[in-house]
Amino acid sequence: MEVGIGFLGFGNIGSGVFNIIKANGQEIEKREGLRLTVKRALVRDINKKRGVEVDPGLFTANPEDVLSDPGISIVAEFMGGAEPAREYILRALEKGKTVVTANKEVIAIHWPELQEAARKTGAGLYFEASVAGGVPIIKAMAESLNANRVLEIMGIINGTTNYILSRMSDEGRSFEEVLAEAKRLGYAEPDPTMDIEGCDTMYKLSILASMAFQTRVSVEGIYREGISSITVEDIEYGKELGLAMRLLAIAKKQDGCLEARVHPTFIPQSHPLAAVRDSYNAIFIKGDMVGNLMFYGRGAGSLPTGSAVVSDIIAACHNRGRHRGMFAGNSGVCREEAKINGNWETEFFLRLTVTDKPGVLAKIAGVFGKHQVSIASVIQKGHDRDTAPLIFVTHKAQELSMRRAVEDMRHIPEVARIENLIRVER
Amino acid sequence: MEVGIGFLGFGNIGSGVFNIIKANGQEIEKREGLRLTVKRALVRDINKKRGVEVDPGLFTANPEDVLSDPGISIVAEFMGGAEPAREYILRALEKGKTVVTANKEVIAIHWPELQEAARKTGAGLYFEASVAGGVPIIKAMAESLNANRVLEIMGIINGTTNYILSRMSDEGRSFEEVLAEAKRLGYAEPDPTMDIEGCDTMYKLSILASMAFQTRVSVEGIYREGISSITVEDIEYGKELGLAMRLLAIAKKQDGCLEARVHPTFIPQSHPLAAVRDSYNAIFIKGDMVGNLMFYGRGAGSLPTGSAVVSDIIAACHNRGRHRGMFAGNSGVCREEAKINGNWETEFFLRLTVTDKPGVLAKIAGVFGKHQVSIASVIQKGHDRDTAPLIFVTHKAQELSMRRAVEDMRHIPEVARIENLIRVER
Numbered sequence: 001m002e003v004g005i006g007f008l009g010f011g012n013i014g015s016g017v018f019n020i021i022k023a024n025g026q027e028i029e030k031r032e033g034l035r036l037t038v039k040r041a042l043v044r045d046i047n048k049k050r051g052v053e054v055d056p057g058l059f060t061a062n063p064e065d066v067l068s069d070p071g072i073s074i075v076a077e078f079m080g081g082a083e084p085a086r087e088y089i090l091r092a093l094e095k096g097k098t099v100v101t102a103n104k105e106v107i108a109i110h111w112p113e114l115q116e117a118a119r120k121t122g123a124g125l126y127f128e129a130s131v132a133g134g135v136p137i138i139k140a141m142a143e144s145l146n147a148n149r150v151l152e153i154m155g156i157i158n159g160t161t162n163y164i165l166s167r168m169s170d171e172g173r174s175f176e177e178v179l180a181e182a183k184r185l186g187y188a189e190p191d192p193t194m195d196i197e198g199c200d201t202m203y204k205l206s207i208l209a210s211m212a213f214q215t216r217v218s219v220e221g222i223y224r225e226g227i228s229s230i231t232v233e234d235i236e237y238g239k240e241l242g243l244a245m246r247l248l249a250i251a252k253k254q255d256g257c258l259e260a261r262v263h264p265t266f267i268p269q270s271h272p273l274a275a276v277r278d279s280y281n282a283i284f285i286k287g288d289m290v291g292n293l294m295f296y297g298r299g300a301g302s303l304p305t306g307s308a309v310v311s312d313i314i315a316a317c318h319n320r321g322r323h324r325g326m327f328a329g330n331s332g333v334c335r336e337e338a339k340i341n342g343n344w345e346t347e348f349f350l351r352l353t354v355t356d357k358p359g360v361l362a363k364i365a366g367v368f369g370k371h372q373v374s375i376a377s378v379i380q381k382g383h384d385r386d387t388a389p390l391i392f393v394t395h396k397a398q399e400l401s402m403r404r405a406v407e408d409m410r411h412i413p414e415v416a417r418i419e420n421l422i423r424v425e426r
Numbered sequence: 427m428e429v430g431i432g433f434l435g436f437g438n439i440g441s442g443v444f445n446i447i448k449a450n451g452q453e454i455e456k457r458e459g460l461r462l463t464v465k466r467a468l469v470r471d472i473n474k475k476r477g478v479e480v481d482p483g484l485f486t487a488n489p490e491d492v493l494s495d496p497g498i499s500i501v502a503e504f505m506g507g508a509e510p511a512r513e514y515i516l517r518a519l520e521k522g523k524t525v526v527t528a529n530k531e532v533i534a535i536h537w538p539e540l541q542e543a544a545r546k547t548g549a550g551l552y553f554e555a556s557v558a559g560g561v562p563i564i565k566a567m568a569e570s571l572n573a574n575r576v577l578e579i580m581g582i583i584n585g586t587t588n589y590i591l592s593r594m595s596d597e598g599r600s601f602e603e604v605l606a607e608a609k610r611l612g613y614a615e616p617d618p619t620m621d622i623e624g625c626d627t628m629y630k631l632s633i634l635a636s637m638a639f640q641t642r643v644s645v646e647g648i649y650r651e652g653i654s655s656i657t658v659e660d661i662e663y664g665k666e667l668g669l670a671m672r673l674l675a676i677a678k679k680q681d682g683c684l685e686a687r688v689h690p691t692f693i694p695q696s697h698p699l700a701a702v703r704d705s706y707n708a709i710f711i712k713g714d715m716v717g718n719l720m721f722y723g724r725g726a727g728s729l730p731t732g733s734a735v736v737s738d739i740i741a742a743c744h745n746r747g748r749h750r751g752m753f754a755g756n757s758g759v760c761r762e763e764a765k766i767n768g769n770w771e772t773e774f775f776l777r778l779t780v781t782d783k784p785g786v787l788a789k790i791a792g793v794f795g796k797h798q799v800s801i802a803s804v805i806q807k808g809h810d811r812d813t814a815p816l817i818f819v820t821h822k823a824q825e826l827s828m829r830r831a832v833e834d835m836r837h838i839p840e841v842a843r844i845e846n847l848i849r850v851e852r
Contacts (some may be wrong), residue, residue, distance in 0.1 A: 007736035020573050020715050031640065032572060128570075134716035144562030146458060147446050149734030214457065233674030260776075272722055275701035280718075290733035291447050292706075294722035296698055307716035310573030324744070 003034050003317055006066035006097075006294050007041035008088050009078035013102050013129070013297045014041065015052045016306030017076060028310075034317050038309070042066050042088075047325040067091050073320075074313055077101040085390070087400050093117040098323065100312040102129035102305055108203040108219055111210070111296045112335045115325050122237050124323030126312035131204045132157050135297040136311065141285075149286030151210040152252040154267075154425060157204045159279030159299045160195035161247040165264075166277040169235050169245055175228065197226035198247065198262040200236030205249035208283065209260050213253055213338060218315040221340040223265035227341045234420050236350060237379060237391050238266050243349070243424065245273035250425065257341035266349050266424040343400045347376065347424035350392045352404065353417040364390070365419065367412070371405040373397040387416050393424060429460050429743055432492035432523075433467035434514055435504035436485070439528050439555070440467065441478045443502060454736075460743050462736070463666045465543050468492050468514075484558030493517050493704035499746075500739055503527040512536045519543040519551065524749065525739040527557035528731055533627040534645055537636070538761045541751050552738035557630045558583050558707040558729030561723040561792065567637045567711075574713030576638040578678040580691075580851060583630045585705030585725045586614045586621035587653050587673040591690075592703040595661050595671055601654065618789070623646030623652035624673065624688040631675035634709065635686050639679055639759040639764060643686050647766040651689035660777060660846050663805060663817050664692050669775070669850065670700035676851065683767035692775050692850040773802065776818045776832065779843040786840040790816070799823040813842050821852060 007014050021028075021036050029035050040060065046059040060066070066075060067088060075092040075101060078113055079085045085106040089099050094117055101107065107127045110259050128138040132155070141150075156162050160182060166179045179196070182188035194200050202222050209217040232263035235245050241263070243266035251260045251297040267274055272294050276282040281299030286292055316323070354360050361380070379391040394402070402421070409415050433440050447454075447462045455461050464484065472485040486492070492501060493514060501518040503525060505511045511532040514523050520543055527533065533540070533553045544551040558581070567576075582588050584606060593604045605622070607612035609626040620626050628648050635643040653673050661671050669692035677686045693700055698720050702708040706726030712718055724730035742749070780786050787806070794801055805817040820828070828847070835841050 016715075024575060024715070027575060028572065131674075134713075135719065139570055140562050140566070143741060144565055144734075144737050146454065146740050147450060147733045149450060149453060182684065233815060252486035256427050268702075270703070272698075272701050275696075275698050277696070281604075282720075283460065289450070289729045289736075291440075291724045291727070291730050292722075293561065293724075294708075294720070296722065297719075298717045301717070303715045304717050307573045308570075310715075311570050314572050315569060318748075321746075332846070 001034055003036050003074060004039045004071040005036060005074045005076055006039055006069060006072035007076050008066060010041045010043045011078060012302045013305045016302030017309045018052060020306045020310050026366045032314055034314060039069060039072050040065050063088055074098050074100060074316055076309055077103055082106050082109050089114055090117050093121060093123045096121040096123050096183060098124035098316045099315060100309055102309055104130040104203040124316045124319060126316055128312045129305045129308035131207050132283060133299040134307045135281055135295050137283050137295050140295060145287055148289045150285060150287055152286040153208055153212050153283060155249040155283040156246055156273055156276050157249050157281050158195055158201045158247060159281060160192060163187045163279045165227060165245050165247060168232060171188040172232055173228060174232055179381040196228050198224045201249050201262045205260060205262055209251035213258055215336055215338040217338045222258055223261040223337060227264050229420060230264050233421060237351060241393060243270050244269045246273060258338040259341050259344040264422055266422055268426055343398050345396045345398055347396055347404050348394045349422040349424050351419040352390045352415055353387050354390045354420055355414040355416055356388045357414050363412050364409060367405050367408045372400045373401055373405050427460055428432060429462050429500060430497040431462060431500045431502055432465055432495060432498035433502050434492060436467045436469045437504060438728045439504040439731045442728030443735045444478060446732045446736050458740055460740060465495060465498050498611055500524045500526060500742055502735055503529055506534050506819060508535050515540055516543050519547060519549045522547040524550035524742045526552045526735055526742060528735055530556040530629040534632040550742045550745060552742055554738045555731045555734035557633050558709060559725040559727060560733045561707055561721050563709050563721050566721060569842045574715045575651050576711060576713055578636055578712040579638050581675040581709040582672055582702050583675050583707050583725060584621055584627045584673060585707060586618060589613045591653060591671050591673060594658060595793045598658055600658055600838045601653050602658060606764055622654055624650045626687045627675045631677060631686060631688055635677035639684055641762055641764040643764045647686055649687040653690050655692050655846060660848060663777060667819060668695050672699060684764040685767050685770040690848055692848055694852055769824050771822045771824055773822055774820045774828050775848040775850050778816045778841055779813050779844040779845055780816045781840040781842055782812060782814045782841050788837050793831050797827045799827055799831050812821045
């Protein structure tokens, strides 16, 4: 069967998909009985040189050439951003064309509207490539975990920040230095804010958590903290405590409420996520039946992400006539917002700089006690100045109690600086 | 839709599947629109106490009650072993019933016959649970890697041996001691030969490699070596060299030939597989487009394996009327045997005990040279007896050359013992 595909965008991912079809199209035809044919590609500048051997007649600047071509049954979107991606995807779905997208932002923000449009015409909406690139986590969530209630997910789903944190950790270099290197190597964008501040991770967590917990987890419900305040000192003290630093996307269900948060996190060095280095991604999932699972691989890049797009295209072809919503409920669109709990329980790593006077430890311990936060371990190091580092790891405590304790500590004269507060997950 | 399920067997996995349907059946009905109902279960002794709350009328000792009940559309097989599982599966498929099995042995040995029977009646044959328990590796291979040519797979797919090796490594205890503990804890069978000697791993590799390389990889083509000869000394010297010891199932394609082997293997401590501890399983895959992927989770156990069985049952329901062979080609049965290369290239760790006389190193190095094996590193340790340990790690060399070099070393008078020869993969 020949399958006509239209591209919206032809950048990094689009050219990856194109190259995969070129290199492995015959093999795919042999195995799957599908001849994938890219018919048109919407681009801004049809004359731009693209470093891919391609018939220039493929390119068009007119979206109608993709959205209205009856020979195109699958529209693959790689434009990124919410608009005009949302508009084009809606129009494709309204015409009954199945959409395969790598766009986390448009799915995270607009999925109920898009899913509803797909349902109306019976078209499919696929987005494996939108989270963790080549790692087939969306299909696993939708089709392999369906005998389970998911209890918890913890993911490293941004390659840039994982590259920076794992290099800082392995090589003892500063955030600024490694970020500059990451930019040079193309692992970080010229403006890396979206990655560094956890926005990219937040969009992906919205998608993952919505699927895992079968309810809508909007980005507005996700607590977010980036990695720019993480120092080599934090990482080194963590190591002494057997902890490794990662930017995690976390979602857990407890007593009918969800917690959803993106922040720098210490995990035990023996945790499988601690072995995830450089720009790799991994998602750790706990199901009530299957126990712990982890999926690991390339979270970005032209060919890994392209691999996920092509597998979605193949799935869409085999599912034609009976696409199922991969999202939330499978039986239709789930608009119901999750009940979010902003006062989760976790352990904390707190690094202070204190004036080295008798009684300071007692005062700080008093504040912890007042807020029902119990201390698991303390590091107090020798030093040669007036101030000294003081590091605490707590037992599990409520987020808001801990924040209040830290607020109170600002009023202790011997506390020179609150250096960092980092959550610890095990 | 109500789905009538018949069990063949009701042991560890069967009771897990039963308990999952009981606990999460309503949730599955809500999400998937399927009411899973276990109608009958074939057991040897219908009066046996089973520790599961179940209507005794469920049990039967007559296979016909499962295989010929028109109310049963899916037969789930958990008997293990090649016979009579093969016979019952064939009969179910011939009657058009879809079969879901957790039985690696029957699939590894008889899959062409079983797949052909399924094809004839249009029934489905599903076996996610046969490899790596709860880890959804079969579906990933069949449906998420289909834009790729797989280049290589390396798997930890036997929990017993991984428990033993990771405990020996983390705690410095002997093989015998940890094996005894594993038996006590139920991680090893009373007769652990199938696990320890790599047979279990071999069956699973046959299935994985056949799917990965879209050709039949019979167990006869798989080189197999168990872990009973591994000592704490090997593991400790490996650590000094930055290496971790695992029993790996390995399959690679090169120049149109496959290598397929199961043996104790040293991998770098930074390799994601080195973080796989205790009875966990993981499969590491390299695809030409997606790059490196790893899937990690519980490789055994009632509920994790049951989770995979139930996800297969759900998939079978959604695919009814158009089941696809999950094996080799997807377009039908693949009977073509892979061309096997028994002379693969790898690095080697060789541990000798030598008489401490001048010139011994030169003699051994001469033997390496004669067989075109080049040395990457040597450890020679201080000692207080007449003999001394001598450890080599080679660069990549051919398996057969290395074996011939080791044979020659037996004739060097100063070589007191060839302690161990272990392959190294990176």
